[in-house]
Amino acid sequence: MAYQTLIVEIEDNVALIRLNRPEALNALNSVLLGELADALKSADGNDKVRCVVITGSEKAFAAGADIKEMSSKTYVEMFGTNFFGTEPDSIGRTRKPIIAAVAGYALGGGCELAMMCDFIICADNAKFGQPEINLGIIAGIGGTQRLTRFVGKSKAMDMHLTGRFMDAAEAERSGLVSRVVPLAQLMPEAMAAAQKIAAKSQISVMAAKECVDRAYETTLNEGVLFERRLFHSMFATEDQKEGMAAFLEKREPQFRDK
Numbered sequence: 319m320a321y322q323t324l325i326v327e328i329e330d331n332v333a334l335i336r337l338n339r340p341e342a343l344n345a346l347n348s349v350l351l352g353e354l355a356d357a358l359k360s361a362d363g364n365d366k367v368r369c370v371v372i373t374g375s376e377k378a379f380a381a382g383a384d385i386k387e388m389s390s391k392t393y394v395e396m397f398g399t400n401f402f403g404t405e406p407d408s409i410g411r412t413r414k415p416i417i418a419a420v421a422g423y424a425l426g427g428g429c430e431l432a433m434m435c436d437f438i439i440c441a442d443n444a445k446f447g448q449p450e451i452n453l454g455i456i457a458g459i460g461g462t463q464r465l466t467r468f469v470g471k472s473k474a475m476d477m478h479l480t481g482r483f484m485d486a487a488e489a490e491r492s493g494l495v496s497r498v499v500p501l502a503q504l505m506p507e508a509m510a511a512a513q514k515i516a517a518k519s520q521i522s523v524m525a526a527k528e529c530v531d532r533a534y535e536t537t538l539n540e541g542v543l544f545e546r547r548l549f550h551s552m553f554a555t556e557d558q559k560e561g562m563a564a565f566l567e568k569r570e571p572q573f574r575d576k
């Protein structure tokens with residue numbers, strides 16, 4: 319499908335989704351969000367896709383929701399249409415792993431989008447922030463909830479109340495991102511990580527993703543029990559037999575998602 323605001327390429331079992339509104343630093347408007355939801359649904363249903371990477375340009379992953387589109391909205395329009403209330407579900411429904419490859423600005427909705435992905439690899443020029451306070455609003459799609467869980471109350475409160483940006487080094491120190499790489503290495507690193515994941519058993523990849531996500535939704539004991547049951551279930555798969563046999567025979571496993 320041809321998109322107006324995205325470039326989607328599928329290679330080596332990885333779907334690379336590049337936000338493509340350079341004139342507005344990939345500001346997230348309704349068209350882009352609708353296309354992104356469609357691209358994610360398509361990738362999740364495509365057997366050739368085993369991992370997804372979402373990225374932007376070298377200057378901006380996404381500079382937030384589109385201010386031009388929002389500026390004239392009223393409360394009744396926002397509340398009545400549940401504005402921005404439906405698209406996030408498409409990320410939550412995506413069972414395949416999603417890596418955010420962030421260079422440049424990831425602000426407001428851009429930071430929130432990156433945090434919705436399974437993990438973030440960023441370039442050394444990345445700048446994260448929730449500067450909605452500068453516009454007289456607050457984060458509206460999970461920024462106060464995820465940032466607080468990911469980096470702690472004090473830093474999250476500092477960022478939401480001052481609107482300051484966090485550079486790549488601080489983002490790594492605070493646990494917001496998994497790794498920082500030189501800008502020129504961002505896409506090679508992100509694609510290498512995606513291809514590594516794509517080579518695993520999709521059953522164990524999806525199980526591991528569900529378990530890590532559950533850590534934010536339940537108590538420790540419940541989470542450990544959830545994990546244990548999924549761990550046990552792995553022994554019903556052919557991939558577990560293949561994975562352990564390959565190790566003992568000192569060869570690479572050939573997983574078949576069975």
Ligand SMILES: CCCCCCCCCCCCC[C@H](O)CC(=O)SCCNC(=O)CCNC(=O)[C@H](O)C(C)(C)COP(=O)(O)OP(=O)(O)OC[C@H]1O[C@@H](n2cnc3c(N)ncnc32)[C@H](O)[C@@H]1OP(=O)(O)O
Nearest residue numbers: 342343345354355381382383384385406426427431457458
């Ligand atoms: C399918 C799954 C989807 C899952 C959902 C996840 C996404 C959901 C998105 C909705 C989120 C809603 C809730 C959210 O919390 C609310 C927000 O995000 S509010 C916006 C927050 N962002 C900002 O406040 C940043 C605004 N931008 C800036 O501060 C600066 O542009 C910059 C980033 C510091 C860069 O400054 P400069 O280098 O000087 O560049 P310019 O300012 O000149 O910008 C160039 C050009 O881009 C336009 N632009 C930049 N940011 C935006 C924007 N957010 N909206 C619209 N347009 C933007 C800017 O106007 C310039 O355009 P020009 O004037 O040249 O036409």
